[in-house]
Structures are given as structure tokens and as C-alpha cells.
Amino acid sequence: MQETFLLPLIIALPLLGFVLLGLFGKRFGEPAAGWLASLLVLGSFLLGLFLLLQGGAKWTLAEWLPGIPFSLNLDNLSGVMLMVVAGVGFLIHVWAIGYMHGDPGYSRFFSYFNLFIAAMLVLVLGDSLPVVFIGWEGVGLASYLLIGFWYQERVNADSARKAFIVNRIGDLGFLLAMGLLWSMFGTLSISELVEKVEAGGYSFTTLTLAGFFLLIGAIGKSAQVPLMVWLPDAMAGPTPVSALIHAATMVTAGVYLMVRHAFMLHGDGFLAGLIVAIGLLTAFYGALCSLGQWDIKRIVAYTTLSQLGFMFVAVGVGAYWVAIFHIVTHAFFKALMFMTSGSVIHALGGEQDVRQMGGMRKYLPATHLHGLVAAFASGGLVPLAGFWSKDAILAYSFEYGPWLWALMLLASVLAALYSIRWYVLVFWGDYRGKAHPHESPAVMLWPNHILMGGALGVGFIGLPYVIDYKNFIEPFLTRAIGDFPHEKLPVVTEWVLIIISAVVAIAALWWGFRFFQQKMPAWYERFQAAALQGFYADAAYNALLVNPAKGLAELLFSGDRGLLFGFAGLGSLMGGLGALLARLETGALRFYLAGLLLALVLLVGWGVLR
């Protein structure tokens, strides 16, 4: 751990891009703006890699807020997140150079994109909660700006607002947690909090409450069950936004936050159970909703919800390193899935309805390969990236309780089904649309090639212990998260679990591959209609929360207007009186004189008669 000014430089690079492109973006012109933004992110990535290989870094600006230093911390945990954010972020930037080609807001897009990366890096690197909060709000802002990027359309602007408002609800939790922790420990630096919590001497109930508030913040950012409604709507933004923000990075910030605070959550049965329940619910909800969607990006958005639920379960059962491991693999295969979808959308001139797709494997051979790998990795086929991280979650779930393992296995069956459904609808069958598909340019294909490599191979950094191969990521991460020892499963059980999950995934993929090619039976159509509406979650929210709130607002507004009307009436009354008096002012000298004398006579008269 060294003090170095290179650490803030990692954040400053994309921030510089945001400023430059925001001020002079139009002058850079079309490809230059995109390349500038991409290279700055690559710079952050390389700088971060360099510092990580040096064994981490710290940087502190003591005089920030009274008692709260501005501190950044690059340890193994934030390092892994930084690699994902800047690395996958760089690939998505490059891909966006091709995807955003010809958009009138080209440089504005990359300016926002760099702002997002900068904010995300603040979130990841921040070592005190207020610093994390700056990044936390920053990514929310960038997400808002990018969802509403095509702001001329009313729907997009509404979606952006929805995402912003729902996220604010979660942020309230974060703020409350900060206040509570400050009052408990008098510090908001995470590293100091770790020491103070380990030292003990505080009320466990209050700490649980603080953890609960943090959880609410995480739920908002990671779109878990009560606050999940914004993520599918967030697909209104351009596809690179969906890939970068709403699949690979920002939505995992909630999971990251909880892993960072593992020292608070660990050993708290109530919170752990709550997190498991929320994660499980979200995993199922997202998976089932995804099975009914027709919009290609909404399909993938709901799969993201489901996978985030998996991560929450991992946190709940105490498998903190597994949650991060799943973030890493998920970033690769979900970004690949999104960008494959984007390539298809690009090829079809903006078509997003999967009913107008199909047969793409003939027209887009390279993209088809990407889609195949993405679907298999997301569906958990051995030995792709998604399998190993999901299997680790399943193993920990089995330790928590075999019932949880069974439910998670069911959720992963659904994961295999939605992955293969996406793949079949887009790439198999006959082409159902009217556009003329054309393969994407090289600038879009190459990032996908690299991501495909990740989706294929990145799982091998975290193989289960029974396979005689070095698990690289677990010791690497536990050094930063803290060691929470647990009993390893017996070798036989572990092997049985691995084989069951592998066989189940293959069977589900195969069955889904057959099932989604034929005509849908009636029961499935009924299910689909409900899933398309997200099981009426939005309608329920509107009926229960949004409309009453709207009514209250209308009521208050009419009260306001009444009050204003009253004040305006009073004002005009006074004005009228003034105008009446003003008519006395004629400018006629003798009239004034007469008034003067009259007043004199009256005064003298009053004086005499008194």
C-alpha cells in the first residue's frame, strides 16, 4: 500500500474526457470524440492495472469535510471492480464508436459516458462513505442523462425520470446508514469502520439497522425486488448504455457496496436472511418476466435482474468473494449479450422486436457466434464463465440449506431457458422482418470478440476447490474483504453438486432450444401475456403508490393556487386604492393651496375648540 497521486489520476482521466468533450465535443468530430473517450478509459485501466500489480494504493486529502478526509483506496476488491469497470467500459466505448455512428449527439454521448466511468471509479475507489456517495450519485446522474439521451421522445425522458426517482428512494437508505454509522462510530472511513466494528462495544441492533439501510441503498441501485421497476424501462437509452450501465457496472454497485461492508453484514442472521429472500425473489421475478418479453433489450434487462438476484443470494449466504466473482463473469457475458443484441438492432436498422427477427445466423455469422457464447455462458453451460460463478453460488447455498440450493437450481434452470429463448428467437428459424441485415463494422466486432474470450475463459480464475487447479480469485479477494471461514463441502458432495448443475443446465438448454422453435402451447401464451406486463408490478405500483401521491400533489397544488389567488386579490385591492388616491394629484396649484388652507383652518379650529 503506497500513497500515490496516480490514484486520483485514474479518476481524473475520464473526468477530463467529460469536460473536454462537453465543452469542445463538436470540434472533435465524429470518430475522434469516440476514440478520445475510449483511450482515456483505457488509460485509467492501464494505470489501475499498474497500481494493482504494485500491491494497491491509497490516497488521502485530509482537509475535505471537517473530520472526514477525502480518501481513495485501491485494494484487491476495488482493484477487481476497477478492472471490470474500466476494462469492460473501454470495450463498450469502442463498440459505441460504431453503434452511435451518425447520431447528432455523438460527442455528447461520449461526454456522458466518460462522466459515468469517472463517477463509477469514484464509487469503487472511495474509502469513506461520503466519497462513495459522490460516485453513487454520480452514476445515478450519468444513468439519468444517458437513459434520456434521446430526449426528444417523451417515453425516453419519462423512463429517465423513473430511474432517477426510484434510485433516490434507495439513496435515502444510504444516507440514513451514513448518519447512523456516524453517530455510532464518529467516522465514515470504511477502513476505520472495519476496525471499530471488530473492536466491538456498540449496540448490535443499531448496527443491524445501519446494515438494513445500506441494504435499501443497494436494492435501489441493483434493482432488487421492491425497487426493480426502473431497470426494464431504462432500456430506453442507447444500447451501449444498457450494456455498460445497466448490465456490467452500475447495477452491480449495490452488490459491491454490500461486499465492502461484509464486516457489518457478516454474522447477522436477520440481514442475511433478508438479503437471501430479496435475491431469490428477484432471481425468479426477473427470469419469469424475461420469458415473456418481445423487446430484445427488455429480455436482456430482465435477465440482468435475475442475475443480480443471484449475486444478492451470494452475499446473503456469506459468499462475498463469489458475489464479486459473479459480477466479473456476469460483466463479460451480459455485456456480450447486450452488445450482440445491439449488433442485431444495428443490422436491422433499429428493429427491437424479436418477432421481426430470426434467422440471423445466416446473415450475421460473427454476431451469431457471439450470441451463441453469450447464451451458453448466461445459461450456465460447462465450462463457460457463467457456470463456475453460478456453481460457486449454488455450493454456498447448499451449505446455507439444501432447500435454498434446490430453489437456486430452479432459478438457474430458468436462467438457461431465458438465455436460449433469446438466442433462438434472434438467430434461428426464418427471418421474419423486412430490413436487409448487414454485418457490423470491425470497430463493433472486435470488442465483442474480446468479450467472447472473457465469457469463455474468465470462469477459470475461480474453479471450485475439488478440481485440482489453483483458485486464483478467492484468496485474492478475501485479503481485501476479510476472511470469513466456512466449512468446505465434502469432496463427494461438491462433485455431485457440480455434476447435477452441469447436467441440469445442459438439459434445460436443450429442452429450451427445442421448445422455443415450435409453436407455443396455450398455457405458455397465457403466462407470456402476464410476464410481458412484468406480472403487473408497474400497474400495482401505479395503483398503490403513484396515483395516491399524484392525487395528494394535485390537492396541494390547488391549495397553493387558492392561496396565491387570495394574495393576488389583496394586492390588486391595494393597487386600486392607490390609484384612487393618485387622482388627487392633479398638478393644479390652486387646488393644492385650497387644500393647504382648508387644513390650516381645520387645524386652528381644532386647536381653539379643544
Add this chain to the structure above:
Amino acid sequence: MIWLIASALLFSIGAYGALTRRTAILMFLSIELMLNAAALSLISFSRLSGSLDAQVVVLFIIAIAAAEVAVGLGLIVAIFRRRETTNVDELRQLRG
């Protein structure tokens, strides 16, 4: 005592003139009459009370009246040069 009555008469004539005349010059004369009436009554009071304080005030009144006439006549002449009239009913530019 008789001087006080004379003063009152003089003041009333002045007030009447100031109210009825339209020409600025004549209004001016009437105002001078009222000032003189005031001075006269002050002299009478001084005589009645045997104190000289009021006479000092009269000196002030004479000085102020002289200054006022100098400024006022100047103004009237200037207005007449511009407007060819000194009728106060036509001079109402200062109305609100």
C-alpha cells in the same frame, strides 16, 4: 389688539387673493400679504408681552421673504419666456 385684527384682515385678503387669482404674479403678491400679516401679528404679540423674542423672528421672516421673491420671480420669468403665460391653471406638468 387692534393690530392683531388688522393682521387677521390682511391675512384673509391674502388668502382670498391666493385662492382666486390665476396669474402667478398676483398669487405671489397675495402670499407676500399673508407673510406680512404674520409679521405684523408677531410684532403685536411682542408689544403685548414686552419680550423682544418675536421681533427676532420677524427679522427672519423679512429675510426669507426677500430670498423667496428673488427665486420666485426668477422662476416666473423663466416660465413666461418658455410658455408665454403665467396662468397657473395651465401649468400642470407636475401632476401625478
